[in-house]
Amino acid sequence: MVAQRDDRSGAIRLALTETGAIGATVRQLARRIDGSLDSVEAALDHLRVRGDVLRIGRGLWVLRDFEDLGEREDFVDPAAFVERFAREDGVSLGTYAGPITFRSNESLPVHRWWPYVQGYSAEFVRGVLAAHQIGPGVTVLDPFAGSGTTLVEARRAGARALGTELLPPAVLAARVKTYLELDPGRLARAAGRVLSTAAHHRPGAFPFLRETARQFSPAALGDLTRLRDSLPREGTPVPDALRLAFGRILIPSSRLHRSPCLGYGRSDGDDGLSVLDRFRDATGEMADDLRSLVGERIRLGPPAVIDARDARTGDWPPGSVDLAVTSPPYVNGMDYVMNYKVDLAWLGYARSYADLARLRRTEVACDNLPRAEASPYLATTTSIDPWLTEILPRIRENVRRKGTYRRNDMHAIVHRYFADLVPVLRNVHRALVPGGRFVVVVGDSLLAGTYVPGDLLLARIGRSLGFRIVSVEVARSRRSGQRRSFGLRESVVTLERPSAAVGRHVHRA
Numbered sequence: 001m002v003a004q005r006d007d008r009s010g011a012i013r014l015a016l017t018e019t020g021a022i023g024a025t026v027r028q029l030a031r032r033i034d035g036s037l038d039s040v041e042a043a044l045d046h047l048r049v050r051g052d053v054l055r056i057g058r059g060l061w062v063l064r065d066f067e068d069l070g071e072r073e074d075f076v077d078p079a080a081f082v083e084r085f086a087r088e089d090g091v092s093l094g095t096y097a098g099p100i101t102f103r104s105n106e107s108l109p110v111h112r113w114w115p116y117v118q119g120y121s122a123e124f125v126r127g128v129l130a131a132h133q134i135g136p137g138v139t140v141l142d143p144f145a146g147s148g149t150t151l152v153e154a155r156r157a158g159a160r161a162l163g164t165e166l167l168p169p170a171v172l173a174a175r176v177k178t179y180l181e182l183d184p185g186r187l188a189r190a191a192g193r194v195l196s197t198a199a200h201h202r203p204g205a206f207p208f209l210r211e212t213a214r215q216f217s218p219a220a221l222g223d224l225t226r227l228r229d230s231l232p233r234e235g236t237p238v239p240d241a242l243r244l245a246f247g248r249i250l251i252p253s254s255r256l257h258r259s260p261c262l263g264y265g266r267s268d269g270d271d272g273l274s275v276l277d278r279f280r281d282a283t284g285e286m287a288d289d290l291r292s293l294v295g296e297r298i299r300l301g302p303p304a305v306i307d308a309r310d311a312r313t314g315d316w317p318p319g320s321v322d323l324a325v326t327s328p329p330y331v332n333g334m335d336y337v338m339n340y341k342v343d344l345a346w347l348g349y350a351r352s353y354a355d356l357a358r359l360r361r362t363e364v365a366c367d368n369l370p371r372a373e374a375s376p377y378l379a380t381t382t383s384i385d386p387w388l389t390e391i392l393p394r395i396r397e398n399v400r401r402k403g404t405y406r407r408n409d410m411h412a413i414v415h416r417y418f419a420d421l422v423p424v425l426r427n428v429h430r431a432l433v434p435g436g437r438f439v440v441v442v443g444d445s446l447l448a449g450t451y452v453p454g455d456l457l458l459a460r461i462g463r464s465l466g467f468r469i470v471s472v473e474v475a476r477s478r479r480s481g482q483r484r485s486f487g488l489r490e491s492v493v494t495l496e497r498p499s500a501a502v503g504r505h506v507h508r509a
């Protein structure tokens with residue numbers, strides 16, 4: 001028995017030596033040494049008690065020798081990149097003080113209509129608009145508009161608000177939230193009609209998602225289909241607002257949670273509210289907020305224009321934008337389409353898995369990118385940025401050493417991510433007036449044991465496309481999902497289209 005366990009421990013030690021600092025999960029180890037999950041768990045426990053291994057990140061195990069990434073010869077740590085950025089790009093990192101995450105929006109009128117964890121704070125946007133003296137007569141652009149935080153605040157500042165966004169439920173949220181002229185009384189009456197129609201409606205068909213019956217209780221499913229089938233057709237302000245309220249209550253009415261990724265684990269109805277109660281509350285809150293903002297109407301900018309499209313193809317007229325503010329997806333960030341598949345299906349924006357796949361092909365690369373989309377980016381040499389030419393082979397090598405990793409083409413995904421940002425940066429640069437700024441909130445990442453300074457890379461790529469790097473300010477620290485002890489950051493990168501033409505090198509992706 002003991003001899004058998006020692007053999008297994010030895011095999012695990014060997015496997016963990018090979019996977020190095022990126023470690024392996026119990027399942028990966030079991031596959032690698034051809035053992036059962038239970039036996040691997042028992043052997044790991046034995047090694048842990050002896051102090052030979054430790055658990056990091058989400059269920060990853062590493063040898064204690066690899067506890068500190070900095071001790072690995074090929075590991076380039078955040079400080080080294082910061083120092084190099086100051087040397088090569090002439091900018092030292094500063095600090096941004098103030099709330100940056102969406103959390104503070106959850107109690108704010110209008111912003112709370114569609115809680116979007118991936119969004120940033122209205123207070124941050126207000127600060128940027130004030131610092132750039134944004135008011136009537138100017139245009140503000142957000143190419144990754146999300147739920148419309150930038151556009152709501154730009155309109156409230158009297159500016160013209162322009163945006164693009166790929167995810168249809170987010171486009172709906174941004175459109176509804178920026179239309180602050182909506183009559184609260186009409187909205188409340190329309191919500192009342194929907195509720196009384198739904199009360200007498202027969203339950204309808206489920207959306208196409210295979211797990212629908214597992215995601216909701218039978219009672220919630222019946223109510224949701226009746227409510228959905230009682231909603232007026234989309235396309236005008238009141239029906240759109242009703243649909244947004246319906247979209248908002250989907251996850252709270254389900255057995256799912258989104259924190260920030262979609263997962264099971266919430267018991268439905270735990271606050272005792274029915275689907276119809278939730279809809280009544282959501283539309284009531286919208287009507288209250290609209291009433292509280294009636295006095296602001298006179299100061300609002302022209303109606304916002306939000307296009308449901310891929311920001312990489314944004315063709316805003318040259319010199320038409322005074323300020324751009326955005327937050328793109330992060331390197332190895334979430335798959336927005338899969339994370340919002342419930343909303344997409346119930347709101348009718350996706351009617352099949354093929355529709356979801358189509359949308360996923362156009363989103364900025366995430367670690368769930370279809371393989372065919374990543375395959376043109378398998379080469380590790382790139383003209384995007386010399387730092388990337390160093391980073392991509394490190395990712396590829398670490399994944400190869402590990403043997404089993406979530407994706408063996410991870411370096412291609414990272415390559416494609418930065419290639420996706422190039423046309424957006426180029427389009428925004430062209431759209432800005434000379435002297436106009438592009439303020440970007442973005443984070444860095446730790447991938448397969450390789451550090452990727454996403455914020456500094458974005459700034460550098462912007463510089464290669466003709467922007468001047470004004471500043472990079474650290475707004476908050478985050479924890480790596482792969483290794484909780486590893487500190488990451490979220491930064492505010494400010495770029496400027498210089499007033500006078502300066503020499504520039506344009507890179508092709």
Ligand SMILES: C[S@@+](CC[C@H](N)C(=O)[O-])C[C@H]1O[C@@H](n2cnc3c(N)ncnc32)[C@H](O)[C@@H]1O
Nearest residue numbers: 119120144146147149165166167310311363364
């Ligand atoms: C970090 S979120 C922006 C959140 C926004 N600042 C807010 O406060 O709600 C990034 C957004 O980029 C969108 N996105 C991803 N790929 C895109 C693409 N190719 N074109 C346009 N939008 C895209 C995602 O759907 C997501 O809403």
